Amino acid sequence: MFxxxxxxxxxxxxxxxxxxxxxxxxADEPERDLHGKDVLITGGTTGIGFSxxxxxxxxxxxxxxxxRRQEAGEKAAAAVNGEFTSVDLGDLAAVGxxxxxxxxxxxxxxxxxxxxxxxxxxxTPQDHELIWASQVLGHLLILRILRQRGLLxxxxxxxxxxxxxxxxxxxxxxDLRCDRSYQRHTVYANAKRAQVVLASHLATEWxxxxxxxxxxxxxxxxxxxxxxxxxxxxTRPILRTPEEGADTLVWLTSREQTPSTGCFWLDRAAQxxxxxxxxxxxxQTRDALIDLVMDQTQPFLEAP
Ligand SMILES: NC(=O)c1ccc[n+]([C@@H]2O[C@H](COP(=O)([O-])OP(=O)(O)OC[C@H]3O[C@@H](n4cnc5c(N)ncnc54)[C@H](OP(=O)(O)O)[C@@H]3O)[C@@H](O)[C@H]2O)c1
Numbered sequence: 001m002f003x004x005x006x007x008x009x010x011x012x013x014x015x016x017x018x019x020x021x022x023x024x025x026x027a028d029e030p031e032r033d034l035h036g037k038d039v040l041i042t043g044g045t046t047g048i049g050f051s052x053x054x055x056x057x058x059x060x061x062x063x064x065x066x067x068r069r070q071e072a073g074e075k076a077a078a079a080v081n082g083e084f085t086s087v088d089l090g091d092l093a094a095v096g097x098x099x100x101x102x103x104x105x106x107x108x109x110x111x112x113x114x115x116x117x118x119x120x121x122x123x124t125p126q127d128h129e130l131i132w133a134s135q136v137l138g139h140l141l142i143l144r145i146l147r148q149r150g151l152l153x154x155x156x157x158x159x160x161x162x163x164x165x166x167x168x169x170x171x172x173x174x175d176l177r178c179d180r181s182y183q184r185h186t187v188y189a190n191a192k193r194a195q196v197v198l199a200s201h202l203a204t205e206w207x208x209x210x211x212x213x214x215x216x217x218x219x220x221x222x223x224x225x226x227x228x229x230x231x232x233x234x235t236r237p238i239l240r241t242p243e244e245g246a247d248t249l250v251w252l253t254s255r256e257q258t259p260s261t262g263c264f265w266l267d268r269a270a271q272x273x274x275x276x277x278x279x280x281x282x283x284q285t286r287d288a289l290i291d292l293v294m295d296q297t298q299p300f301l302e303a304p
Contacts, residue, residue, distance in 0.1 A: 043114030089138030203262030
C-alpha cells in the first residue's frame with residue numbers, strides 16, 4: 001500500500017528514490033548473447049542512449065548510434081566501439097536514406113531514443129514541426145523501412161523511449177504543425193503520447209516483432225539541464241543517473257526472455273498508459289493518428 005502511494009505521488013516514483021525502491025524487486029535473469037549483434041540506438045551519443053550503448057557494448061553488442069552532431073557522435077561511437085551515423089530524424093528524406101543504407105548482419109534491437117524539446121518552433125524540410133517529425137515520424141519511418149527490408153522479426157526488439165510527461169496529455173491531432181501556438185511542453189508530451197499509441201498499434205500489427213515503449217523517469221542529462229532549467233534546478237538532487245534511466249532499456253534489450261509485446265514499462269515493470277481517464281483518446285482519434293503518420297511517412301519508403 002505504501003509503495004502504491006509513493007508511485008501515485010509521481011515524484012517518488014520518477015525520481016532516484018523511486019528507481020532505488022523499484023530496483024529492490026529486480027531479479028537476476030539469464031541474458032541472451034549479444035556478441036556480434038547490432039543494436040541501433042537513435043540519440044545514442046549522449047545521456048540515456050549513450051549509457052545504454054556503454055552497457056550493451058560491454059555485453060558484446062555493436063552499437064550503431066544515430067544522431068545529428070558529427071563530432072560528439074564520432075567520439076561516442078569510438079568510446080563504445082560502435083559506429084556513428086549523422087542524421088537529423090526530423091528530415092524524413094535523410095532518415096529514409098540512412099535506413100535504406102543500413103546493413104546489419106544481425107539486428108538484436110532498435111531503440112528509438114532520440115528526443116529534444118527545442119525552445120522555439122522549428123519546421124523540418126518536409127514542413128513538419130520538429131518534435132513531431134523527429135520523435136514520431138522519423139522513428140516510425142526507420143521501422144517501416146527496416147520492416148520492408150525484412151530486418152525486423154522476432155529476434156529484433158523495438159523499444160520506444162517515451163516520457164512520463166505523456167501522462168499529462170490526451171492525444172491531440174488538431175495543430176501538429178503548431179501554427180496556432182508552440183507550447184513546447186505540450187507539444188513534447190503529445191509526441192510522447194503518440195509514440196505510446198503507435199507502439200501499441202504496431203505491437204498488434206506486427207505481432208512477430210517484440211514491441212515496447214517505456215519511460216526512464218527523471219534523469220540527469222543535458223536535455224533536462226538545457227530544455228528545462230527551472231525543473232532541473234529544483235529536482236537536481238533527486239534526478240536519476242543516466243545508468244538508472246537506461247536500466248529498463250538494458251533489461252528489455254538483453255534479457256533472454258522476450259518481453260511481452262505492447263507494454264509500456266518503467267523500472268522493469270509494465271505500467272498503465274493512463275493515470276487519469278481524461279487523457280484517453282477516442283478510438284477515432286487513435287485511428288486518425290495511425291492513418292496520418294502512415295500517410296506522412298509513405299512517400300519516403302521507396303528509394304527515389
Ligand atoms: N532525461 C529525462 O529526464 C527524460 C525523461 C523522460 C524521457 N526522456 C527521453 O529520453 C530520451 C533521451 O533523452 P536524454 O535525456 O538522454 O537527452 P540527451 O542527453 O539530450 O540525448 C538526446 C539524444 O538525441 C539526439 N537527438 C536529439 N534530437 C535529434 C534529432 N532531431 N535527430 C537525431 N538525433 C537527435 C541527440 O544528439 P544530437 O543533438 O547530436 O542530435 C542525443 O544523442 C529522449 O527521447 C527524451 O525525451 C528523458
